[in-house]
Amino acid sequence: DTAVSQTPKYLVTQMGNDKSIKCEQNLGHDTMYWYKQDSKKFLKIMFSYNNKELIINETVPNRFSPKSPDKAHLNLHINSLELGDSAVYFCASSQDGGGETQYFGPGTRLLVL
Amino acid sequence: QKEVEQDPGPLSVPEGAIVSLNCTYSNSAFQYFMWYRQYSRKGPELLMYTYSSGNKEDGRFTAQVDKSSKYISLFIRDSQPSDSATYLCAIGGRGGFKTIFGAGTRLFVKA
Numbered sequence: 001d002t003a004v005s006q007t008p009k010y011l012v013t014q015m016g017n018d019k020s021i022k023c024e025q026n027l028g029h030d031t032m033y034w035y036k037q038d039s040k041k042f043l044k045i046m047f048s049y050n051n052k053e054l055i056i057n058e059t060v061p062n063r064f065s066p067k068s069p070d071k072a073h074l075n076l077h078i079n080s081l082e083l084g085d086s087a088v089y090f091c092a093s094s095q096d097g098g099g100e101t102q103y104f105g106p107g108t109r110l111l112v113l
Numbered sequence: 114q115k116e117v118e119q120d121p122g123p124l125s126v127p128e129g130a131i132v133s134l135n136c137t138y139s140n141s142a143f144q145y146f147m148w149y150r151q152y153s154r155k156g157p158e159l160l161m162y163t164y165s166s167g168n169k170e171d172g173r174f175t176a177q178v179d180k181s182s183k184y185i186s187l188f189i190r191d192s193q194p195s196d197s198a199t200y201l202c203a204i205g206g207r208g209g210f211k212t213i214f215g216a217g218t219r220l221f222v223k224a
Contacts, residue, residue, distance in 0.1 A: 004156075040121065041199055043157065043214040056211050090156055100205070101147070102212065104156030 003027050004105040006091050011110045013081055020077045021108045023091030031055075032074040033092040033102065034066060043090070049074055050096075081112045116140055119202055119215030128224050132189040136202035136215045139183065143204040143213075146178045148187045151199045151217065160200070161187065192222045 004025045013019055025032060033056075034046040047066045048056035054066070063079045074091060088107045094100040119136045126132055134148075145164055149157035161176035163169045169176045177186040185202055199219050205212035 041151075041201075041217040041219070043201060043217070045211055048211065092156075100145075101159050101162055104158065106156050107154075 004091055004093055004103050006089075006105040006108050008108060009106065011108060012113065013111075014113055015081055015083060017081050018077070018079045019081060019110075020075055021089055021091075021110075023074045023076070023105055025072055025091075025093040025103070025105075027093055027095075027103060028072075029093040029095050029103075030071060031094045031096060031100070032068065032071070033094075034074065034076050035090040035092060035104075037088045037090060037107070039087070047074075047076075081110075083112050086110055086112045116213045117202060117204055117215040120218055121216045123219040123221055125221040125223065126192055128192060128194060128222055130192050130222070132187075132192050132196070132220060132222075134187040134189075134200050134202075134218050134220070136185045136204075137183055138185070138204050138213075140204075141180065141183060143206045145205040145212075146176070146185045147203040147205070147212075148174075148176055149201040149203060149214075151201060153198075157201055192220075194222050194224045196220060197222050 007022045031050045033048045037043045046060050049068045052068045065077045068074045090107045091105040092102040094102045117138045148161040150160045151157040166180040173190045175188040199217040201217040202215040
């Protein structure tokens with residue numbers, strides 16, 4: 001039974017397109033995150049939501065818009081995709097925010113051509 | 114200066130060797146220290162979690178935190194080929210602190 005799931009696993013698209021990535025957790029956690037991992041494996045936080053409320057919004061282009069319909073779901077919509085957006089995007093969740101153990105999804109590999 | 118510094122490696126060792134992985138951090142306000150393991154094409158998974166200075170042991174893995182020098186370590190005894198992965202250190206704290214990850218060290222254990 002998957003704890004944190006993401007769809008799709010792979011996403012190949014053209015520059016300028018709009019795409020969405022979905023994330024769901026069945027752990028009953030209050031906090032969910034989106035991370036971007038670049039080709040050098042550097043994992044950087046993008047957004048964090050606690051009980052559907054945005055609590056961390058790093059310096060991310062406003063082409064990226066997270067949406068949390070309920071505390072078990074956190075989706076990421078990306079407008080006008082650029083080549084530099086190519087990366088692996090990980091969703092994660094934790095019981096509380098800040099310092100807690102985080103549980104990661106399998107990642108979505110995005111390739112922008 | 115980055116908040117967390119970690120040598121990306123790669124680090125290649127023979128099977129059975131003792132592996133030492135290290136990170137330094139700059140903000141002394143952080144209270145939680147974690148090591149995540151990430152296999153190729155998978156998400157990171159928590160390996161060790163410690164709070165404040167000291168050692169914590171779990172099987173072949175020992176996590177060590179020295180808050181006075183802002184230095185955290187992970188030791189792997191009797192390393193196995195299945196330990197080949199990227200190891201990411203992470204630091205966090207309560208009160209709105211976000212978790213900061215190191216760059217990750219790629220470890221290869223040769224049979």
